Amino acid sequence: MKPTVYITRKVPDEIIQRIEEHCVILMWEKEDMAVPRDELEKEIQEVDGLFCLLTDSIDHSLLEKAKRLKVISNMAVGYNNIDIEAAKLKGITVTNTPGVLTETTADLTFALLMATARRLIESSRYLSNGEWQTWSPMQLTGQDVYGATIGIIGMGRIGAALLKRAQGFDMKILYHNRSRKLDLEKNFSMTYVELDQLLKESDYVCIMTPYTPDTKNLIGAKELALMKSNAILINTARGGIVNEDALYSALQSGQIWAAGLDVFEEEPVALNHPLLTLPNVVTLPHIGSASIKTRLQMAHLATDNLLLALNNQTPKHVVV
Known part of the structure; x- marks a missing residue:
């Protein structure tokens, strides 16, 4: 059975297609609005993987609701939006996307x-x-x-x-x-x-x-x-x-x-x-990495990390 992944923002079609080959996708479809907290709390309960952004607060109380989450793939270099210790205690792998930006x-x-x-x-x-x-x-x-x-x-x-x-x-x-x-x-x-x-x-x-x-x-x-x-x-x-x-x-x-x-x-x-x-x-509105080429590279790297972890392999960039 394919693992289920939740994506917290609309991502390019080529990324969706890559993940869709291996996973069942649930996704917040809006590009210009962060996923509401209650929506994220509901969706995280029954997913194996989370593809998220720096704007998503993945804190202790949210992670407590995750029943089978294996990996959090953060499409960012920084990861201060994630409670790393809480993830570590639950055995959840956290990854990021350094280098490409x-x-x-x-x-x-x-x-x-x-x-x-x-x-x-x-x-x-x-x-x-x-x-x-x-x-x-x-x-x-x-x-x-x-x-x-x-x-x-x-x-x-x-x-x-x-x-x-x-x-x-x-x-x-x-x-x-x-x-x-x-x-x-x-x-x-x-x-x-x-x-x-x-x-x-x-x-x-x-x-x-x-x-x-x-x-x-x-x-x-x-x-x-x-x-x-x-x-x-x-x-x-x-x-x-x-x-x-x-x-x-x-x-x-x-x-x-x-x-x-x-x-x-x-x-x-x-x-x-x-x-x-x-x-x-x-x-400026936090556009440091905002070139078309770089954002696509970040999304692909986050996808690599996600799929490797779900396949019980070591992701390219592991935070914990």
């Missing part, structure tokens, strides 16, 4: 850095609102990127991809990580520094670290106060790494120059969120 997310991070530095969104609105009447020497002037100092917090796959892009702009590269990356230091012109020094010296502070209990609110009022007044903070990692109240105060007061954010503590972010009111903030 590295270059795409690094592209987006550098694009966000440049858009924020050169005020591209603000300038586009300025034009479309009919405010552009003449050329002026200091009109919509931003910060230079070429030759500036970038500080990268977190030197995993995406951090390492970002430094290659920074090198192309002849940037001075500082980094902070739990451990030094001597192999990268050997091959690239980069310097390991403590976090405080990185914050003090960087023109651009890019957060690339995973979201863990240790990195929750890693950047708060104290850390923001160390940054230069012309510095820009870029976050494409996880919203909870930055204290958003402290960031709003620092941006509003001019303590730092600007911020580019692809992530928020609560997503989707509320339209009345204070950060959305500031002209010196560029905000």
Whole structure:
């Protein structure tokens, strides 16, 4: 008898076809709306596999309702949406999709850095609102990127991809990580520094670290106060790494120059969120990995993980 799989969002037809060859599929059919909690609680009770997204909260109380769940295949690199300990206690395999989104997310991070530095969104609105009447020497002037100092917090796959892009702009590269990356230091012109020094010296502070209990609110009022007044903070990692109240105060007061954010503590972010009111903030709806090619690769990798686990084989990427 085929195992039963629940998919928490409408996925491309080619993914459905792959899974359908081996499994009975139940699926939340909407693309633009997360599966309601009561629906997920009902469906998880009698399925063998769960194909889910970062937006789905797979917590202890939900897992308690699962009677025969063998695998949770998360279509994301991060997995802070899943109670890993609860899954481990129930013997449920948890998988993720690292690697395939590295270059795409690094592209987006550098694009966000440049858009924020050169005020591209603000300038586009300025034009479309009919405010552009003449050329002026200091009109919509931003910060230079070429030759500036970038500080990268977190030197995993995406951090390492970002430094290659920074090198192309002849940037001075500082980094902070739990451990030094001597192999990268050997091959690239980069310097390991403590976090405080990185914050003090960087023109651009890019957060690339995973979201863990240790990195929750890693950047708060104290850390923001160390940054230069012309510095820009870029976050494409996880919203909870930055204290958003402290960031709003620092941006509003001019303590730092600007911020580019692809992530928020609560997503989707509320339209009345204070950060959305500031002209010196560029905000995006968590699109770090949003290229057609990469999202399909992520979906296929999540499918590989799912099918291998259901076939009692070791998935390609096991969290627990």
